[in-house]
Amino acid sequence: MLENALKLIRELIEHNYKAYIVGGFVRDYLLGRESQDIDIATNATPKEILEVFQDGFLPTEDYGSVVVNKYGIRFEITTFRKEFSYQDHRKPVEIQYIDDLYQDLLRRDFTINAICIDENGQIIDFLGGRDDLDRKLIRSVGDADEKFEQDALRILRAIRFSTVLDFQLDEEVREAIQKHRELLKELSYQRKKEELDKMFVSGRAAQGIEMLLSFHLDKYLDLVRLKDVKNTNSLIGIWSTLNVEDIYPFSNNEKEMMKDIRDVMPLNNYDPFVLYEYGLYVNSVAGEMKGLDKKKITESYNSLVIHRKKDLDITSEEIMEALQREPGEYLGDIYDDIEKEVLYHRLSNDKEHLLNYIKKHYASV
Ligand code: ATP
Ligand code: MG
Numbered sequence: 001m002l003e004n005a006l007k008l009i010r011e012l013i014e015h016n017y018k019a020y021i022v023g024g025f026v027r028d029y030l031l032g033r034e035s036q037d038i039d040i041a042t043n044a045t046p047k048e049i050l051e052v053f054q055d056g057f058l059p060t061e062d063y064g065s066v067v068v069n070k071y072g073i074r075f076e077i078t079t080f081r082k083e084f085s086y087q088d089h090r091k092p093v094e095i096q097y098i099d100d101l102y103q104d105l106l107r108r109d110f111t112i113n114a115i116c117i118d119e120n121g122q123i124i125d126f127l128g129g130r131d132d133l134d135r136k137l138i139r140s141v142g143d144a145d146e147k148f149e150q151d152a153l154r155i156l157r158a159i160r161f162s163t164v165l166d167f168q169l170d171e172e173v174r175e176a177i178q179k180h181r182e183l184l185k186e187l188s189y190q191r192k193k194e195e196l197d198k199m200f201v202s203g204r205a206a207q208g209i210e211m212l213l214s215f216h217l218d219k220y221l222d223l224v225r226l227k228d229v230k231n232t233n234s235l236i237g238i239w240s241t242l243n244v245e246d247i248y249p250f251s252n253n254e255k256e257m258m259k260d261i262r263d264v265m266p267l268n269n270y271d272p273f274v275l276y277e278y279g280l281y282v283n284s285v286a287g288e289m290k291g292l293d294k295k296k297i298t299e300s301y302n303s304l305v306i307h308r309k310k311d312l313d314i315t316s317e318e319i320m321e322a323l324q325r326e327p328g329e330y331l332g333d334i335y336d337d338i339e340k341e342v343l344y345h346r347l348s349n350d351k352e353h354l355l356n357y358i359k360k361h362y363a364s365v
Helices: 002-014 024-030 046-052 101-106 129-135 144-150 153-165 171-186 189-200 205-214 235-242 252-264 272-289 294-302 316-323 330-343 351-362
Strands: 019-022 038-042 066-070 073-079 081-087 091-097
Touching: 002 019, 002 038, 002 046, 002 066, 002 073, 019 024, 024 038, 024 129, 046 066, 046 073, 081 101, 144 153, 144 171, 153 171, 153 189, 153 205, 189 205, 189 235, 235 252, 235 272, 252 272, 272 294, 272 330, 316 330, 316 351, 330 351
Parallel strands: 038 073
Antiparallel strands: 019 038, 066 073, 081 091
């Protein structure tokens, strides 16, 4: 990845621009961690970047970063900038493009995110980020108080980096979180969720939750059930416990799944009918949160006599014919009944047995 990133910045340099690798990739590279994408800082303006990389584009939700997909990597190329007066403690109202890397680094959040790599692969570290990486410390670039007031998302980013990397928060950062935590209320739930998701999938979700609780951020994030989150291996399991689908953004599919997980929590996740009705995934997530044996749940599911209605050795037409009746709601009742009988091994899944059972119990209705 590094070689490809160097190739990319050399292209900008060949066009007489300055360009550096910066941000998460450098941080993670020095920590020996994998990165999803690579941030580039340059003095080329977005227009100039697009002249160099003609298939680049400007995603609407971003702050003027040009995205270039190359070598199978997503590069986010951002022009050196100064940011002025922040709106709603989130968005800079005004930015000014500048020519100077150092000035650009000063607008960034934490020292570990302000280390650069130049086109020769040399590290540039004006702000002591490497020391902080060694000390495992989240330290603000400049005044933490000011930084967090400008942009409250930095509060969550601090906690996210501390959680994911297992780093400590610098004392000044801790104080700034306490002081400005109510500003979290002004951030969109979408942005908050992106940070929380990263924390929850990190494998260290429990530590992240503990930290959020220690700063009492549950209140400002509208996560009143945060302290109820027990097992933290599943992202969807955590969100289903938090029960905030009406405020945080989720797809309909996710909403349905979280409701199912909550519904199935008080039920027996080894029970054939529960497994059949809610499926393996939902039961596994609920089972995991309850500390049940995942293998046993999977085995129980796999050994169900039927997994779906069409596994029954009978069709609606056959039922109607046997009973000499037109279609109607009664078919649903019959299905509910025979599914249960078959799942609990009280009736074998074979056409003749099923027809006999149906005739016996439903013929006179
Ligand atoms: P990751 O990509 O792993 O989530 P990252 O640090 O790369 O972490 P990005 O959102 O990709 O995060 O941002 C790239 C860089 O831009 C950061 O490393 C940081 O230098 C700067 N940055 C991002 N968000 C902010 C912010 N809210 N305030 C100040 N600087 C920021
Ligand atoms: Mg990044």
